[in-house]
Amino acid sequence: MKFARYLEENAVDEWRKAYIDYRGLKKLIKRVDAHYKARMAEEARNQPLERPPAVHSRAKNFFRRGANALRQDNSFVPNYGSTEEQPMLDDIPPVTLDGTNLRLPGAPTNNSATDVEAHGSHTPQSSFDARRKSGVSGSPLSIGSEDAHVLSTQQQDTEPTDSTTPITWVARDPKAGTQDIDELISKHFDAEEQKFFLALDEEADRIVTFYKERESEAFDRLSTLVTQLIELAEHRREFKAQTQKLVSSQGVSRIFSSLPRTMKAEEVKRARLNAQHINRSLSPSDQIDTGDKRRAKAMEHVQALNIGPLKNIKPEEHASEAAHIGHDPVKYKAARKKLRTAVIENHRGLEILNNYRILNRTGFTKILKKFDKTLDVEFLQPYYEARVVPTPLVQSETVPKLLQATKEIFTMYFEHGDEKRARELLREPFGTFSGLREHRYHSSTFRTGLYLGVALCAIIQGLRDVLRPEVQAVMPNWKALLQVYSAELIPTLFALLFGLNLVGWQKVRINTVFIFEWDARNVLDPAQYFEIPSFFLLLLSIFFWISFSEPQATTIRPDTWPLVWLVIVVLAFLNPFPVFYPSSRRWFLASMTRVFTGGVLYPVEFRDFFLGDELNSLMYTFGNLWYLGCEYDHHFRVPDQCPTNGSWWFPVLAALPAFLRFLQCFRRYFDSRRLVRIHLVNAGKYASSVLNVFMYFNYRRLGSPSGVPFAFWILFAAINSVFTCSWDFVMDWNLLQRNAKYPLLRSNLAFADIWPAYYVAMVTNFFGRCNWVIYLFGGPASLALRAFLAALIEMLRRWQWNFIRLENEHLGNADSFKIVRDLPLPYPTSSSRMKHETEEDDDGDSDGQSSSSFRLRPRSKYSKRSEQALRDNEENAHQTLQRTRDGLQEARRRNGHD
Numbered sequence: 001m002k003f004a005r006y007l008e009e010n011a012v013d014e015w016r017k018a019y020i021d022y023r024g025l026k027k028l029i030k031r032v033d034a035h036y037k038a039r040m041a042e043e044a045r046n047q048p049l050e051r052p053p054a055v056h057s058r059a060k061n062f063f064r065r066g067a068n069a070l071r072q073d074n075s076f077v078p079n080y081g082s083t084e085e086q087p088m089l090d091d092i093p094p095v096t097l098d099g100t101n102l103r104l105p106g107a108p109t110n111n112s113a114t115d116v117e118a119h120g121s122h123t124p125q126s127s128f129d130a131r132r133k134s135g136v137s138g139s140p141l142s143i144g145s146e147d148a149h150v151l152s153t154q155q156q157d158t159e160p161t162d163s164t165t166p167i168t169w170v171a172r173d174p175k176a177g178t179q180d181i182d183e184l185i186s187k188h189f190d191a192e193e194q195k196f197f198l199a200l201d202e203e204a205d206r207i208v209t210f211y212k213e214r215e216s217e218a219f220d221r222l223s224t225l226v227t228q229l230i231e232l233a234e235h236r237r238e239f240k241a242q243t244q245k246l247v248s249s250q251g252v253s254r255i256f257s258s259l260p261r262t263m264k265a266e267e268v269k270r271a272r273l274n275a276q277h278i279n280r281s282l283s284p285s286d287q288i289d290t291g292d293k294r295r296a297k298a299m300e301h302v303q304a305l306n307i308g309p310l311k312n313i314k315p316e317e318h319a320s321e322a323a324h325i326g327h328d329p330v331k332y333k334a335a336r337k338k339l340r341t342a343v344i345e346n347h348r349g350l351e352i353l354n355n356y357r358i359l360n361r362t363g364f365t366k367i368l369k370k371f372d373k374t375l376d377v378e379f380l381q382p383y384y385e386a387r388v389v390p391t392p393l394v395q396s397e398t399v400p401k402l403l404q405a406t407k408e409i410f411t412m413y414f415e416h417g418d419e420k421r422a423r424e425l426l427r428e429p430f431g432t433f434s435g436l437r438e439h440r441y442h443s444s445t446f447r448t449g450l451y452l453g454v455a456l457c458a459i460i461q462g463l464r465d466v467l468r469p470e471v472q473a474v475m476p477n478w479k480a481l482l483q484v485y486s487a488e489l490i491p492t493l494f495a496l497l498f499g500l501n502l503v504g505w506q507k508v509r510i511n512t513v514f515i516f517e518w519d520a521r522n523v524l525d526p527a528q529y530f531e532i533p534s535f536f537l538l539l540l541s542i543f544f545w546i547s548f549s550e551p552q553a554t555t556i557r558p559d560t561w562p563l564v565w566l567v568i569v570v571l572a573f574l575n576p577f578p579v580f581y582p583s584s585r586r587w588f589l590a591s592m593t594r595v596f597t598g599g600v601l602y603p604v605e606f607r608d609f610f611l612g613d614e615l616n617s618l619m620y621t622f623g624n625l626w627y628l629g630c631e632y633d634h635h636f637r638v639p640d641q642c643p644t645n646g647s648w649w650f651p652v653l654a655a656l657p658a659f660l661r662f663l664q665c666f667r668r669y670f671d672s673r674r675l676v677r678i679h680l681v682n683a684g685k686y687a688s689s690v691l692n693v694f695m696y697f698n699y700r701r702l703g704s705p706s707g708v709p710f711a712f713w714i715l716f717a718a719i720n721s722v723f724t725c726s727w728d729f730v731m732d733w734n735l736l737q738r739n740a741k742y743p744l745l746r747s748n749l750a751f752a753d754i755w756p757a758y759y760v761a762m763v764t765n766f767f768g769r770c771n772w773v774i775y776l777f778g779g780p781a782s783l784a785l786r787a788f789l790a791a792l793i794e795m796l797r798r799w800q801w802n803f804i805r806l807e808n809e810h811l812g813n814a815d816s817f818k819i820v821r822d823l824p825l826p827y828p829t830s831s832s833r834m835k836h837e838t839e840e841d842d843d844g845d846s847d848g849q850s851s852s853s854f855r856l857r858p859r860s861k862y863s864k865r866s867e868q869a870l871r872d873n874e875e876n877a878h879q880t881l882q883r884t885r886d887g888l889q890e891a892r893r894r895n896g897h898d
Contacts, residue, residue, distance in 0.1 A: 003366045012352050013509045014814045018210045020203055020363035024100035031095045032196045033374045038092045095192040102199040181386040207360050208391045214353050215398050221346050222402055231827045232339055233295050239332050298412035302405045335826035340414045342823045347406045347426050349820040354399045361393045441527035451534040458541035465548040474552050477636040484562045485544050486788045487624035490795055492540055495533035497799040502526040504803055508750040510810040516607050522583035540565050559636045598660045599667030609664050615657035617798035620791030623654030651697035658689035685723050692720040717772045725769040733804045750807040761800055768797030
């Protein structure tokens with residue numbers, strides 16, 4: 001596999017701009033090679049006949065002999081760093097960086113030959129000459145370590161280096177300095193050819209700077225987790241003491257009366273058995289459980305790694321109520337679960353960072369090897385030794401140590417010392433970040449095709465039957481039944497089309513696993529997902545065909561089948577057995593629960609308002625829920641007893657999704673501490689949607705094609721269309737940007753290969769937002785058909801909207817280099833409270849949140865406690881940890897005596 005493809009498949013999409021630009025450097029090598037060969041040919045023609053050109057061969061021998069040959073023989077090498085002795089090469093084209101996305105040190109972003117010439121102090125020749133004359137390192141990244149190592153030239157193969165493959169290193173010559181590589185470059189390459197090394201230096205500078213920042217943030221995250229785990233250990237220790245007191249109480253009835261009501265029977269039994277086991281196995285002088293020993297051992301191992309000084313918890317003015325939870329078992333389990341998830345997420349981020357280090361380090365060796373092979377020189381070892389080895393990409397062991405510490409903490413704190421299970425839980429499945437999967441789900445694809453084929457045939461036959469006059473004569477309520485089926489068909493088709501969204505996002509490597517917070521170990525492939533809505537569509541189409549096929553020949557009423565289908569769908573999602581993708585069903589049910597609470601019980605995340613927007617395109621189905629219940633209540637009587645304009649329940653249910661999004665916007669506004677007022681503007685958008693629904697219902701209820709109700713509906717419908725469409729373009733899609741490559745679009749496009757589709761989407765989105773115009777034509781007889789067509793248009797518009805909306809979210813994560821989730825922590829941190837105090841001084845608000853690139857978000861509510869109380873709590877935690885360590889040493893000493 002070519003390294004360019006290997007890098008493409010294994011790079012994290014959100015960090016793609018931070019990796020080495022391997023393809024751009026390959027393009028630059030081709031241009032340097034053309035210039036280099038042309039210059040060699042020109043110099044060969046200018047050489048005297050009695051002296052054949054030996055520059056190229058001697059240069060190659062020079063590189064093979066090493067940098068020390070520089071001091072032994074300087075006479076044979078022409079001085080390419082001096083313009084006086086350089087021959088006139090006007091006919092040789094310059095080496096440009098156009099189309100490579102590379103830049104030179106100190107040059108503008110848009111590099112070209114003229115740009116570089118305009119900055120005389122930053123030209124390649126003067127840069128390398130200045131380094132050589134001043135003796136300064138050629139790279140700001142070099143640290144001049146005497147213990148640096150260099151990649152052995154014997155370890156060069158065509159396959160990319162993997163994180164599990166050991167790399168052979170040999171000792172570096174301590175006499176060779178970084179100025180030697182600058183002198184080599186300035187003597188053997190002219191100013192145009194030196195652009196490759198300057199571009200490579202700039203790449204190394206950019207990569208190492210990014211790596212240092214991420215490494216520092218990773219250390220801060222582990223430090224925060226350590227302080228959180230110390231508080232969790234104290235919380236657990238006091239909770240265990242409480243359970244022991246309950247067990248030692250007199251009488252079983254007193255035990256159960258003392259336990260919290262929220263404690264389950266299994267938890268009561270477990271607490272009793274654990275306390276009894278502790279009382280039997282430990283003497284009064286040795287009341288330290290094995291869990292404390294494991295945790296103390298883990299902390300000892302973390303300190304033994306010598307990663308750096310971990311932060312200590314400092315006294316604060318405000319103590320958190322999380323530090324005084326009261327040791328309720330449910331709250332303790334919630335705190336433990338939060339920290340467990342945070343440790344897993346921290347380990348995931350560390351693995352990504354470690355992979356970033358390995359990929360870029362390998363990229364430098366590969367591109368230097370490519371340079372050597374193309375120009376027939378051997379420059380890999382001296383450059384890698386001088387420029388890459390002294391950097392943290394090679395020298396730093398912080399990230400591997402952080403990974404080891406995180407594994408140790410997770411094993412001892414959350415998996416009872418079971419290293420094998422801890423490794424399985426922490427191991428990231430293949431393809432989560434690369435967006436590619438090795439599995440091929442042929443059986444799922446076959447079943448999906450079978451379901452859709454049968455469903456299509458059943459729908460066509462059902463439509464033929466419903467249009468037959470004899471069927472309509474036997475079923476006078478066929479219109480009402482058809483409307484019920486239409487309301488069930490819209491969400492089923494929408495769910496099926498969402499599978500195409502998944503395929504498109506996967507094609508352009510959008511990290512849906514991270515955005516939607518799916519479980520990476522159980523995430524569904526699009527082929528597996530298609531099986532779910534296609535199966536429900538199969539059942540719906542068969543029931544539709546049965547309802548209108550010979551209705552007089554069956555004893556089951558035709559209107560029974562839509563209700564049967566609805567019951568099957570509900571039971572399938574609520575099925576407690578581990579079949580039919582249980583983890584995906586749990587995620588969907590939990591997410592829908594969060595959506596229908598409207599942000600009242602939970603903070604609003606991306607998946608919450610994304611699903612809320614999806615429900616906004618199902619207003620037709622929500623409104624017909626009342627119609628379905630009314631028809632079944634009246635047994636589908638003729639004439640119809642349930643006109644859609646006869647009850648206010650119809651607009652209430654139809655406007656429910658918009659109202660939920662309205663509440664979510666206010667929750668986000670309050671969570672931002674009333675600073676991000678754009679959420680209020682978004683709330684106004686959904687308020688206009690709610691008013692539009694009610695104005696339309698009021699116009700339909702009065703039945704007047706003209707007059708004030710009609711005018712009000714037209715006014716609010718127009719306002720809603722303009723408002724929502726503008727928000728789609730500017731906020732949800734982030735289009736209409738100035739100075740974009742394609743007018744009215746944006747600079748970065750995930751679907752750049754089909755960029756005209758963005759213009760098509762903008763036009764169709766506008767017409768889709770104006771689908772209410774369809775109600776202005778036709779009479780009352782075709783109203784149900786027009787309502788279904790409007791719902792179908794809105795569903796297709798939303799399906800199209802999904803592609804660009806998630807693309808914009810992904811690009812936002814990439815711009816901020818965000819690859820891990822913002823997770824809530826059970827206990828407050830010093831940094832979060834310092835930020836809280838700063839913001840409180842600014843605007844007097846008492847609700848703060850922490851923010852950083854790899855945020856682990858603390859709780860935002862603080863109780864008014866004294867500073868002394870918090871200090872006592874912290875001292876107790878440290879004293880308890882020290883007692884645990886002393887007990888562990890005492891136990892070891894006893895074992896030694898025994």
